[in-house]
Amino acid sequence: MAIYLTELDSENLSFPSPFEALDDPNGLLAFGGDLSVARLLTAYHNGIFPWYGPDEPILWWSPSPRAVFDPKTFKPARSVKKFQRKHQYQVSINQAFDQVIDQCAAMRSAEETWLSSDMRSAYKQLAALGHAHSVEVWHNNQLIGGLYGISVGQLFCGESMFSVQSNASKIALWYFCSHFKQHGGQLIDCQVLNDHTQSLGAFELEREEFIKSLLSLRQQVVSKSCFQPQWLTQPIEEQ
Numbered sequence: 001m002a003i004y005l006t007e008l009d010s011e012n013l014s015f016p017s018p019f020e021a022l023d024d025p026n027g028l029l030a031f032g033g034d035l036s037v038a039r040l041l042t043a044y045h046n047g048i049f050p051w052y053g054p055d056e057p058i059l060w061w062s063p064s065p066r067a068v069f070d071p072k073t074f075k076p077a078r079s080v081k082k083f084q085r086k087h088q089y090q091v092s093i094n095q096a097f098d099q100v101i102d103q104c105a106a107m108r109s110a111e112e113t114w115l116s117s118d119m120r121s122a123y124k125q126l127a128a129l130g131h132a133h134s135v136e137v138w139h140n141n142q143l144i145g146g147l148y149g150i151s152v153g154q155l156f157c158g159e160s161m162f163s164v165q166s167n168a169s170k171i172a173l174w175y176f177c178s179h180f181k182q183h184g185g186q187l188i189d190c191q192v193l194n195d196h197t198q199s200l201g202a203f204e205l206e207r208e209e210f211i212k213s214l215l216s217l218r219q220q221v222v223s224k225s226c227f228q229p230q231w232l233t234q235p236i237e238e239q
Helices: 037-044 078-087 097-106 117-128 168-182 195-199 207-217
Strands: 006-008 028-032 059-061 066-069 090-093 132-139 142-152 155-163 187-191 203-205 230-232
Touching (some): 037 117, 066 195, 078 168, 097 117, 132 168, 142 168, 155 168, 168 187
Antiparallel strands (some): 066 187, 066 203, 090 230, 142 155
16 A cells, blocks of 8 residues: 655645544654754744755654653662762753754764754754753763753753763753743653663653644743753752
């Protein structure tokens, strides 16, 4: 049986419903279009994200089940807490977005080069407009880890993380979960569950439940200070 994907119109920003996504490959929904700010925001506000490799058209996805973190219940591993007490990495938010996304791309192998220059440029535009955000981890004034993603109301759509020293990305996630929760954040999307995210505490929601949560959370807001450039203190409950 032939399977037909929707090709996105170059001028129309609308997407097919996430419920029309394929089961195999899981979540593939559409192709084409562009990486304009307006299209990316439309995608993320509807539970859709781009992911494609070299020499491929832009592919749009909305997989099920969906991997998420609950910042209200997130707990770092004891080993991570012990490590941070000893090493005292510093953590900031929105102080080096371009460096974080470039480092995320640099950490990928040749087979995983989905963070192309076009993708990075698009997300840097989102960051300049206040829609994309980064968390940075520093040691001896050097950037050693971090993560970035897109804010959609009280949902944060995590895109990628990197670490060049032990536990740096884990500490970024830990501090961000605490910070996001304190400012009204309710859910962190991490797209598809893998061994690494599962080990950090991610769990899965079926598409219907995820989209229901998204439609509610995108109408809510976190406090204005949530994404202001700042240094993050160690989570109070873990001090």
